[in-house]
Amino acid sequence: MYSGAVPDTVQVAVRIRPLSTQELAAGHHNVIVQPNPGEPRLIARGADEFSFSEVYGPSVSQSEVYERSVRGLVLKLLEGFNVSILAYGQTGSGKTHTIGTSFDGRLSSGSGILPRALLDIFDAVHAKPNGGDAANHTTYRVFCSYMELYQEHVYDLLSPRNRYGRLLGIREDVNGVIVPGLTELAVSSAEEAFGWLMHGANSRATASTRMNKESNRSHTIFTLIIRSRRMREETPTGEQVLISKLHFVDLAGSERAKKSRASGDRFRESIQINKGLLALGNVISALASSSGTSQSKSARSTFVSYRDSKLTRLLQNSLGGNSITLMLACVSPADYNIEETISTLRYADRALAIRNKPSKTPSAQLSQSSSAAEVERLAKTVCQLRTENDQLRRRIATDLKLTTVGKNGAGRQLATQNRVLYGQLQSSIEESTRNELRASIAENALGRLEPLVLQELSVDYDEMSETAAAVTEALRTKCEEILLRYRTEYEALRQRPTAKHRSTLD
Numbered sequence: 196m197y198s199g200a201v202p203d204t205v206q207v208a209v210r211i212r213p214l215s216t217q218e219l220a221a222g223h224h225n226v227i228v229q230p231n232p233g234e235p236r237l238i239a240r241g242a243d244e245f246s247f248s249e250v251y252g253p254s255v256s257q258s259e260v261y262e263r264s265v266r267g268l269v270l271k272l273l274e275g276f277n278v279s280i281l282a283y284g285q286t287g288s289g290k291t292h293t294i295g296t297s298f299d300g301r302l303s304s305g306s307g308i309l310p311r312a313l314l315d316i317f318d319a320v321h322a323k324p325n326g327g328d329a330a331n332h333t334t335y336r337v338f339c340s341y342m343e344l345y346q347e348h349v350y351d352l353l354s355p356r357n358r359y360g361r362l363l364g365i366r367e368d369v370n371g372v373i374v375p376g377l378t379e380l381a382v383s384s385a386e387e388a389f390g391w392l393m394h395g396a397n398s399r400a401t402a403s404t405r406m407n408k409e410s411n412r413s414h415t416i417f418t419l420i421i422r423s424r425r426m427r428e429e430t431p432t433g434e435q436v437l438i439s440k441l442h443f444v445d446l447a448g449s450e451r452a453k454k455s456r457a458s459g460d461r462f463r464e465s466i467q468i469n470k471g472l473l474a475l476g477n478v479i480s481a482l483a484s485s486s487g488t489s490q491s492k493s494a495r496s497t498f499v500s501y502r503d504s505k506l507t508r509l510l511q512n513s514l515g516g517n518s519i520t521l522m523l524a525c526v527s528p529a530d531y532n533i534e535e536t537i538s539t540l541r542y543a544d545r546a547l548a549i550r551n552k553p554s555k556t557p558s559a560q561l562s563q564s565s566s567a568a569e570v571e572r573l574a575k576t577v578c579q580l581r582t583e584n585d586q587l588r589r590r591i592a593t594d595l596k597l598t599t600v601g602k603n604g605a606g607r608q609l610a611t612q613n614r615v616l617y618g619q620l621q622s623s624i625e626e627s628t629r630n631e632l633r634a635s636i637a638e639n640a641l642g643r644l645e646p647l648v649l650q651e652l653s654v655d656y657d658e659m660s661e662t663a664a665a666v667t668e669a670l671r672t673k674c675e676e677i678l679l680r681y682r683t684e685y686e687a688l689r690q691r692p693t694a695k696h697r698s699t700l701d
């Protein structure tokens with residue numbers, strides 16, 4: 196799919212899972228047809244026709260999906276491009292199976308695209324330079340992170356802390372959306388990365404539902420961060436350092452409460468899951484209409500509401516940003532799932548129109564909050580401070596010499612000035628660190644407070660609606676009483692003869 200050119204629109208591959216043994220036993224049948232297996236086209240329900248970048252039928256293997264849709268992306272990642280792979284679809288449609296987030300450490304034909312990509316990436320990272328080309332050899336350092344978005348809260352799946360301590364906030368800086376404090380671990384082999392993938396997956400929120408016996412109740416993002424360094428004589432430093440990221444996004448499945456018969460926690464989870472996916476759908480629609488080729492001016496300026504949910508904020512760079520993006524739309528072929536399948540296909544069809552602006556990111560432009568970049572930034576700062584320190588020492592030594600030799604007060608004055616300036620610098624650094632800390636504490640607190648406030652509001656609302664119902668009832672009774680009184684009085688008056696009548700009677 197990505198041989199050579201960099202695609203500037205989101206690529207969409209649809210994968211149709213096979214009917215399960217239970218579905219076959221229950222007599223369900225296939226309602227998705229791929230008229231020509233060589234063509235990326237399908238017909239749903241005998242009428243709705245769709246075309247995508249790729250269509251994988253039920254018999255297509257994991258290895259074929261990887262080779263045709265993902266291997267090329269890994270090469271782009273190693274060249275320095277950001278890459279995002281998103282699995283979207285109804286619950287039980289095969290997202291986790293395709294991505295491979297439930298990998299158990301044993302490579303087999305059933306392993307998904309994530310472990311396969313890790314193998315290819317580390318093969319490239321460990322490759323020896325061939326002979327005379329050593330001067331142009333690229334060296335890589337790889338880091339990984341793993342986060343979960345559960346009920347609108349971001350959790351760090353690789354943090355050694357308890358569940359509460361893993362809560363993180365989302366913030367925006369000049370480079371886009373960042374998750375300050377997210378653990379980024381250096382990894383030196385595919386096996387080490389597999390270990391972290393399994394470690395994180397163990398902490399992920401899953402539950403058995405009527406639609407999938409191991410259903411993911413959260414959205415997860417597993418990220419590989421590649422820092423590549425290659426010699427470039429034409430650059431001022433003689434080298435080029437790029438930072439690229441590969442995100443594997445395993446979205447929680449959309450589900451209909453009526454069908455899944457979810458209740459209690461499962462029901463609350465499905466509300467949040469559907470809310471996030473709805474916001475994602477709105478972002479995709481807005482981006483698709485602003486990317487269209489024959490759009491009007493108003494269509495071009497469609498507002499993209501990334502801020503409607505944390506999911507859309509986290510995916511801001513993957514949809515409409517500088518990433519090469521592949522959406523894997525997973526669908527069930529079964530007749531009883533046709534509504535959900537058509538809805539996924541429409542979603543996917545809109546995503547096809549989204550334009551991104553893939554570009555390479557030099558490390559200097561990177562977010563200061565990513566730990567890989569932070570290490571680099573700190574190393575530079577230490578180097579600068581050492582140089583400044585040496586200069587200061589030399590100046591102070593000269594000043595002291597001047598003071599002793601020439602009894603000149605200027606040296607002492609300069610040293611005092613230096614001390615004052617250093618003190619001021621120190622307190623500004625402390626102040627900005629304190630501010631940073633305050634901001635992240637506030638953000639975490641806000642994340643924790645939000646559900647409590649919402650809960651309180653819903654209690655208030657319930658109480659208010661109960662009170663309102665009681666007031667309405669009392670008013671109704673009162674009105675009926677008054678009405679009855681008036682009616683009685685009216686009847687009495689009607690019965691009583693008026694003075695005029697009385698005179699005629701007399």
Ligand SMILES: Nc1ncnc2c1ncn2[C@@H]1O[C@H](COP(=O)(O)OP(=O)(O)OP(=O)(O)O)[C@@H](O)[C@H]1O
Pocket residue numbers: 211212213253284285286287288289290291292293407409410411412446447448449525
């Ligand atoms: N292409 C496929 N080939 C064989 N089995 C598949 C395929 N796709 C999915 N399955 C099987 O279907 C079941 C559901 O798949 P999976 O757990 O990946 O769904 P999901 O979309 O991630 O669901 P949820 O959103 O509820 O987490 C699993 O048992 C999985 O092994």
